[in-house]
Amino acid sequence: MIEYEAIIGLETHIQLNTTTKIFCSCKADSWNDPPNTNICPVCCGLPGVLPVLNRAAVEKAILLAAAMHAEIQPVSYFDRKNYFYPDLPKGYQISQYNMPVARGGYLELPMPDGTIKTVTIQKLHLEEDAGKTKNDFGRRLIDFNRCGVPLVEMVTAPDLRSAEEAAQYLTRLRQLLRWIDVSEANMEKGHLRCDANVSIRPKGADYLNPKTEIKNVNSIVAVRDAIQTEINRQIREVELGHRIEAWTLEWDEDKAVLRKMRTKETEADYRYFREPDLLQLVIDDQWKSELLSSLPELPLERRHRFIQRYGLPEYDADILTNERSLSDYFETAVAVYQGDPKRVSNWLMNDVLRLINESGIPAGELKLKPSYLSEIIKMIDEGIINNSTGKTLIDKVQTSGKPPAEIVAEEGLAKVSDSNAIEQVCRTILAENPQQVTNYQKGKTGLIGWFVGQVMKQMGGKADAQLARQILEELLKE
Amino acid sequence: MMDDLTLLTLSKVREGLRSAEFTSRELLEAYLARIELYEPSLHAFLYLNADRALTQADQADQRISAWRKDPTEPLPPLIGIPLAVKDVLCVKGLPCTCGSRILEGFIPPYHATAVRRLLEAGAIIIGKTNTDEFAMGSSTENSAYGATHNPWNVEHVPGGSSGGSAAAVAARFAPLALGTDTGGSVRQPAAFCGVTGLKPTYGRVSRFGLVAYGSSLDVVGAFGKSVADVAFLFGLVSGPDALDATTVDLPVPQVRLSDEPSLKGLRVGVPKEYFVSGIQNEIERSVRAAIDRFQELGAQIVEISLPHTKYALPVYYLIAPAEASANLARYDGIRYGPRNPAEAMWDIYYHTRGEKFGAEVKRRIMLGTYALSAGYYDAYYGKAQKVRTLIKRDFERAFDQVDIIAAPVAPTTAFRFGEHSNDPLAMYLEDVFTLPANLAGVPGLAIPVGFDQAGLPVGIQLMGAHFAESTLFQAAHAYQLTTSWHTLFPDQIQRA
Numbered sequence: 001m002i003e004y005e006a007i008i009g010l011e012t013h014i015q016l017n018t019t020t021k022i023f024c025s026c027k028a029d030s031w032n033d034p035p036n037t038n039i040c041p042v043c044c045g046l047p048g049v050l051p052v053l054n055r056a057a058v059e060k061a062i063l064l065a066a067a068m069h070a071e072i073q074p075v076s077y078f079d080r081k082n083y084f085y086p087d088l089p090k091g092y093q094i095s096q097y098n099m100p101v102a103r104g105g106y107l108e109l110p111m112p113d114g115t116i117k118t119v120t121i122q123k124l125h126l127e128e129d130a131g132k133t134k135n136d137f138g139r140r141l142i143d144f145n146r147c148g149v150p151l152v153e154m155v156t157a158p159d160l161r162s163a164e165e166a167a168q169y170l171t172r173l174r175q176l177l178r179w180i181d182v183s184e185a186n187m188e189k190g191h192l193r194c195d196a197n198v199s200i201r202p203k204g205a206d207y208l209n210p211k212t213e214i215k216n217v218n219s220i221v222a223v224r225d226a227i228q229t230e231i232n233r234q235i236r237e238v239e240l241g242h243r244i245e246a247w248t249l250e251w252d253e254d255k256a257v258l259r260k261m262r263t264k265e266t267e268a269d270y271r272y273f274r275e276p277d278l279l280q281l282v283i284d285d286q287w288k289s290e291l292l293s294s295l296p297e298l299p300l301e302r303r304h305r306f307i308q309r310y311g312l313p314e315y316d317a318d319i320l321t322n323e324r325s326l327s328d329y330f331e332t333a334v335a336v337y338q339g340d341p342k343r344v345s346n347w348l349m350n351d352v353l354r355l356i357n358e359s360g361i362p363a364g365e366l367k368l369k370p371s372y373l374s375e376i377i378k379m380i381d382e383g384i385i386n387n388s389t390g391k392t393l394i395d396k397v398q399t400s401g402k403p404p405a406e407i408v409a410e411e412g413l414a415k416v417s418d419s420n421a422i423e424q425v426c427r428t429i430l431a432e433n434p435q436q437v438t439n440y441q442k443g444k445t446g447l448i449g450w451f452v453g454q455v456m457k458q459m460g461g462k463a464d465a466q467l468a469r470q471i472l473e474e475l476l477k478e
Numbered sequence: 479m480m481d482d483l484t485l486l487t488l489s490k491v492r493e494g495l496r497s498a499e500f501t502s503r504e505l506l507e508a509y510l511a512r513i514e515l516y517e518p519s520l521h522a523f524l525y526l527n528a529d530r531a532l533t534q535a536d537q538a539d540q541r542i543s544a545w546r547k548d549p550t551e552p553l554p555p556l557i558g559i560p561l562a563v564k565d566v567l568c569v570k571g572l573p574c575t576c577g578s579r580i581l582e583g584f585i586p587p588y589h590a591t592a593v594r595r596l597l598e599a600g601a602i603i604i605g606k607t608n609t610d611e612f613a614m615g616s617s618t619e620n621s622a623y624g625a626t627h628n629p630w631n632v633e634h635v636p637g638g639s640s641g642g643s644a645a646a647v648a649a650r651f652a653p654l655a656l657g658t659d660t661g662g663s664v665r666q667p668a669a670f671c672g673v674t675g676l677k678p679t680y681g682r683v684s685r686f687g688l689v690a691y692g693s694s695l696d697v698v699g700a701f702g703k704s705v706a707d708v709a710f711l712f713g714l715v716s717g718p719d720a721l722d723a724t725t726v727d728l729p730v731p732q733v734r735l736s737d738e739p740s741l742k743g744l745r746v747g748v749p750k751e752y753f754v755s756g757i758q759n760e761i762e763r764s765v766r767a768a769i770d771r772f773q774e775l776g777a778q779i780v781e782i783s784l785p786h787t788k789y790a791l792p793v794y795y796l797i798a799p800a801e802a803s804a805n806l807a808r809y810d811g812i813r814y815g816p817r818n819p820a821e822a823m824w825d826i827y828y829h830t831r832g833e834k835f836g837a838e839v840k841r842r843i844m845l846g847t848y849a850l851s852a853g854y855y856d857a858y859y860g861k862a863q864k865v866r867t868l869i870k871r872d873f874e875r876a877f878d879q880v881d882i883i884a885a886p887v888a889p890t891t892a893f894r895f896g897e898h899s900n901d902p903l904a905m906y907l908e909d910v911f912t913l914p915a916n917l918a919g920v921p922g923l924a925i926p927v928g929f930d931q932a933g934l935p936v937g938i939q940l941m942g943a944h945f946a947e948s949t950l951f952q953a954a955h956a957y958q959l960t961t962s963w964h965t966l967f968p969d970q971i972q973r974a
Contacts, residue, residue: 041588045808047581047689048568048590050722080804082850084827091807140823142812271850273859276693276801278723 003203004238006231007211008160009122010169010223013193014152014183015129016060021148022128023051023094030145031189043148045089050277053078057150060182061101061126062283062291064152067180067298070105070124075282078126078275083268087131087142095153097272100125101281107156107176108300109168110318119169120157127151152182158197158208163227166196170220172299179299179324187219196227199244200234210246215261217251226251229258302327310334310341319349325364326356332370337377347377351394359398367401368394376404384408386415388461415462419471422455422463426471429454440476448472483508484650485967488559488707491653495542495558502535502542502558502602509560509604513651516971520627522636522646524565525573525606531560534602555714557600562652564643565606566613567698568687569593576689577609577621577639580809580834582816590687591722592656592698592715599714604652607642611836612806613663613691615639616908619899620838628670629968630934634892637667637908640699644671647701649971654711655701660692661794662888662912664699665924669887669937672926674954674964675701676708677912679945680919681726683712684719690805692798695916704964705925705954709733712947731948739959742776746953747880751787752911757889764928764936765886768957772884775956780880784872789865790913795906796849796862797917803846806839841902866917873918877943882953884940886911887924891934915941923950926963935963 021028024042042049065072079097105121129149133142160166174192177185184191199211214230217223226249234244248262297305299321306317306327321327330348334341352373356363376397380390385408393404393413400407408414416422429451430437440447448469455468483505486494494500510528517523538558545553563569566576568586575581589597597603610620618626618641626641628634629649636645640657644667647655657664659677668675676699683698690696698715702708716730748769753762773779811817811830818829835843849858876883888908898905915922920941927938942950958964 041586044813046586046588046814047574047576047584047808048566048586048685048687049588050686050724052721052723082804082807084807084810086810086812086823089808089813090804091810092804267852269852271803271847271852271855273800273804273850273855276724277690 004200004231004235005161005203006163006227007158007199007201007208008162008166008227009156009158009197010160010166011153011155011195011197012170012173013129014064014154014177014185015191016057016150016152017181017183017191018054018056018060018150020054020056022054022057022126022150023148026148028149033145035141035143035145037145039144039147043089044144045091045147051094051275053278053281054150057126058101058281058283059291060150061152062288063180063295064177064182065102065105065124066292066295067176068102068105068107068121068124068154070102070121072102072283072288073099074284075099075280076101077280078278079272080275081127082271085130085133086140087133087144087147089131089144089147093128093130094275094278095127096125101283107169107172109165109172110300110303111168114314117159117165119159121154122157123153123155125153127153158199163224163231166227167220167224170194170223174220175299175322180296190218193218194223196223198227198230198234200231200238210244212244212246213248214258215248215250217253219253222251222253225256226258229256233258296324299324299327306330310345312342312345316342316345316349319353320345323363325362326353329363329366329370333373336371337374339377339381343377344374347373351391355394355398366398368398372397372404379404379408383464384414386461386463386465389413389415413462415464416459419467422459422468423471423475425455425458425463426451426468426475429458430472430475437476448476451476484512484653486653487703488653488710491559492555496546496553498542498546502538503532505558506531506535506560506602506604509651509653512649513604516629516649516973517651519632519971519973520629520645520649521624522607522626522642522649522651523562523605524575524577524608524621524623524642527572527603527605531602531604538600538602554598554600555710556596559601559654560604560652561596561601562604562607562643562646562655563593564640564655564657565609566658566689566691567593567656568689569603569606572603572606574606574689575623576613577611577618577623578809578835578839579622580811580815580830582834584814586687588687590698591684591719593687595715596656596711601654607640607646607655607657609642610639610663611839612689612802613639613658613660613696614802614838614842616662616666616905617893617895617898618642619895620836622836625895628892628934629971630672630892631932632972634894634934635670637670637888637892639663639667640675640701641667641670643701644668644673644675647671647673647703648967650967653703654707656715657699657701658688658691659697659699659912659916659922660695660798661916662909664701665912665922665937665939666888666908668701668924669926669935669939670892672929672935672937672963672966673701673703674705674708674926675699675924676712676947676950677915677922678712678716678947679726679921680916681724682716682728682730682921682945682947684722684725686719686721690801692801693805694801695794695798697916705923705951705958706735708923709735709947709951709955726945728945733948733951735951735955737959739956740776741772741953741956744772744777744882744949744953745780745880746772746777747780747782747876747883749782749784749787749876749883749885751784752885757886758891758930760928760930761886761889761891761936765884765938768927768938769884771957771961772953775960777953782876782880782883784869784876784883784914786865786868786872787914790869790917791906791910793862793865793869793917794909794913795845796858797866799842799846800849800859801846803843803850806835806843809834838902869914870918873914873920873941873943881946881949882940882942884938887937887939888912891930891932891936911939915939920944921947921950923947923954925954925958926966927961928963
């Protein structure tokens with residue numbers, strides 16, 4: 001039985017989150033807007049109008065290129081990509097062809113076995129988006145809102161070897177795009193679009209077989225499922241002695257099947273030539289260094305640093321660096337706390353993440369500020385409150401926005417460490433439960449927990465549990 | 479007496495309006511009267527804006543009389559002065575057809591920057607002038623709405639593609655007109671109609687609102703009765719524009735034309751490649767005579783060489799159509815203009831574009847599409863770009879030696895209708911002397927320097943270094959101070 005490996009390359013289109021479009025001042029994001037409301041003569045290609053390049057789009061593209069370790073080109077050009085389609089108002093798309101804004105680059109993927117896989121970037125360029133066409137009972141409707149929305153097209157080398165790796169790539173890319181704030185990177189909203197090229201070959205072979213292209217996949221899970229389905233199909237076909245043909249396939253998410261869109265794609269001739277309406281794009285050293293100085297530490301670097309500097313397990317570092325504001329939150333909290341970072345990590349991963357997930361509020365916007373979290377942990381450490389009070393404080397601080405100490409004072413949540421007070425309660429509990437006392441004294445020492453629980457219940461959860469246990473053990477010996 | 483107003487140069491008109499010798503309405507009505515009389519024989523306009531223009535003239539008159547009582551606020555420089563605009567330049571609210579059926583009914587919701595600047599300067603748009611379809615042609619015979627006729631002889635073409643604007647100025651339908659020049663479309667009709675026409679440096683005047691033909695070549699230009707008039711208009715339309723990234727951020731020099739007709743120290747280059755067999759004898763004679771006049775005025779005449787001149791024609795007819803093939807792709811009948819309905823989507827494209835574009839436009843779209851196609855790009859478009867660089871270098875070297883270059887505008891005077899219309903190549907040859915300036919991006923100025931035996935005007939072309947329009951104006955103005963060709967207008971225009 002031959003073992004196969006998949007050869008996968010991904011072509012992504014990334015919608016940059018600029019305020020305005022790439023060549024006019026129309027609003028760029030039209031997600032909640034009715035069709036054809038964010039349009040003007042420029043993005044609709046009326047006669048005589050000219051494009052004017054949006055500097056913000058260039059800056060986002062440069063940031064992305066830098067984050068992908070690509071080489072930013074001091075001079076690049078825009079080109080016209082010519083094709084006819086009703087949602088392409090000028091009859092050409094302004095794109096970049098042989099002199100794009102950046103060259104090369106790679107994205108690193110941490111693999112489950114602890115190794116790092118490097119995925120090479122073959123192409124990275126700026127371009128404008130086209131509109132949307134949809135069929136409506138025999139009529140064809142066109143929405144030009146999306147025309148001129150800035151995109152970066154980014155294409156990987158065929159470096160990925162499984163559906164899971166492809167999903168990993170997209171997950172890491174999405175993380176990076178949000179991290180450096182160049183895109184919302186929401187696949188469901190089309191901010192991040194992906195086509196996958198898939199072929200298979202016997203494991204270890206050094207040749208490439210004909211590939212198929214999968215289009216219209218709009219979630220990371222769907223990309224993974226579609227690629228796996230296609231790999232399985234290709235293996236089946238090859239095992240049956242059939243040839244794989246260069247089809248273009250469409251993923252039907254509801255039915256989890258691939259449908260053939262086109263057979264054997266003939267290479268389209270886009271007749272690229274330099275866009276004469278725009279000057280060459282010059283990125284001088286000053287502009288470049290200004291921009292690069294605003295590039296934050298990247299997620300994988302930060303993940304590595306969290307392991308090294310704070311001694312976090314990989315698992316913790318991964319979760320804490322999943323999103324930039326969470327990782328910033330962690331570092332601020334650790335700095336205020338000045339104790340064991342792992343203790344902060346535990347609180348973050350258990351309680352704060354739960355809060356974030358339930359409320360949908362990003363870490364950076366919580367009323368439970370990092371300093372408040374540190375304060376809560378410190379109060380536990382210092383024996384002022386007990387652990388369970390600490391957990392309830394998380395929600396109380398988030399709801400009220402008050403500093404934890406203030407809430408503790410107001411609500412009298414400080415734990416009772418007065419041994420006389422505790423002893424009194426303990427004696428009452430023992431007096432009220434003679435049967436349990438007998439059982440304990442006969443050797444069922446496990447009942448100690450139950451006795452502690454009764455004391456806590458009696459004292460509204462504020463008792464020092466350690467002390468209560470000690471006192472109970474003393475009394476039960478009598 | 480009213481008719482005399484149409485003979486006045488711009489500075490006289492400006493003076494007359496300000497001193498209340500005549501009103502803007504009287505001025506406009508004088509021009510409209512000539513239009514009413516002769517437009518049926520010439521067909522210079524595709525759209526006449528008479529009613530709106532008259533209202534604006536009355537408003538201008540009110541403003542002028544208010545100003546005469548209280549002259550604290552200066553009047554806009556072109557207040558109350560009629561202007562004709564070539565129909566490839568957008569004027570908000572007026573139809574813009576580009577001489578094509580495919581833009582029938584299209585009304586742009588914006589002004590071209592050049593138009594906007596002149597409107598802000600107080601100009602009154604009298605109408606949109608005829609043009610070869612999408613400015614592709616040298617005679618206006620390619621206009622889908624019928625050709626314009628030459629006011630000097632209605633059996634002859636006015637040149638093109640800005641033939642309507644040139645004829646309008648020559649026939650005194652308007653004192654000033656805007657045109658566009660992609661390969662000679664201002665200079666050649668200016669020469670054919672005996673008026674002054676300027677093609678500025680590429681990047682000097684915004685192309686926003688100029689319906690693109692060959693984007694790297696297209697320039698907004700101007701027609702007038704004299705160099706002084708054209709220089710004045712140039713000063714108002716030029717300068718950087720945030721809406722056109724290819725405009726150059728240079729201040730527009732204040733052109734002060736000297737009344738002293740001296741060209742001492744000016745070096746005038748005469749390129750031998752522009753005086754070749756095939757050009758009409760009378761043209762060579764008049765152009766040489768004009769060059770002699772420059773010498774008499776103190777200029778030094780230097781024979782120069784622009785060795786790559788002969789490649790300008792093939793290079794132009796690869797680059798301009800290639801750009802046009804993309805620029806004209808937007809005319810698909812989807813968003814504006816007429817649509818030929820069809821069942822299948824692609825049939826809408828085939829029928830609309832197939833039927834609404836004229837033959838010459840389709841020829842150039844196909845030529846350009848071919849030149850850009852995979853497998854042909856390097857041999858055609860790519861090669862043409864390289865040779866374009868050589869042509870640019872020719873000019874750079876020449877302007878190390880001389881200040882301006884003097885040459886014929888076209889190899890012939892205005893030809894008869896139909897003379898070239900069945901032979902595209904012969905028609906293309908009309909542009910052979912004007913194309914190089916577009917390929918190099920340098921400014922060119924055409925002024926009248928005589929007539930041929932048939933009484934048709936002859937023009938000379940002065941070319942300058944990038945952004946050296948002032949030098950051209952000084953030289954040509956000195957010539958006009960000592961000659962009267964530019965003051966001659968056709969007496970009798972044949973009535974249709």
